[in-house]
Amino acid sequence: MPTIDLISIILMASLYILAGITHFAKPGLYLKITPQWVPYPEKVNILVGILEIGLGVALLFPETRSYAAIGIIVLLLAVFPANVYHHQKARQKGKMVAATLLRLPLQAVLIYWAFSFI
Numbered sequence: 001m002p003t004i005d006l007i008s009i010i011l012m013a014s015l016y017i018l019a020g021i022t023h024f025a026k027p028g029l030y031l032k033i034t035p036q037w038v039p040y041p042e043k044v045n046i047l048v049g050i051l052e053i054g055l056g057v058a059l060l061f062p063e064t065r066s067y068a069a070i071g072i073i074v075l076l077l078a079v080f081p082a083n084v085y086h087h088q089k090a091r092q093k094g095k096m097v098a099a100t101l102l103r104l105p106l107q108a109v110l111i112y113w114a115f116s117f118i
Helices: 003-025 027-031 041-059 062-093 097-115
Strands: none
Touching: 003 027, 003 041, 003 062, 003 097, 027 041, 041 062, 062 097
């Protein structure tokens, strides 16, 4: 495997593992951007954290990498409404508008990145 591919895998796996850990270390960060229509937001936050950690770890193994990449794509699509909601709240408050707006197309980049491992 070329070095650039290995670096890419480790970087992506680290990103999701760290994001997953953050769901447990600082749940408030995620709970405040969870849309009100999401049932049981605390449980959903825990589930997403577990999924991110599990998918990040699964990326590290060739046998599970493509399944993990598909899981990451599905997860990114599932949390996209929360990112839209976060941007809407940011616009209402007039804070972090640019950062939350940038995050929306970043989802497409992350999906493309995950797709490269399928």
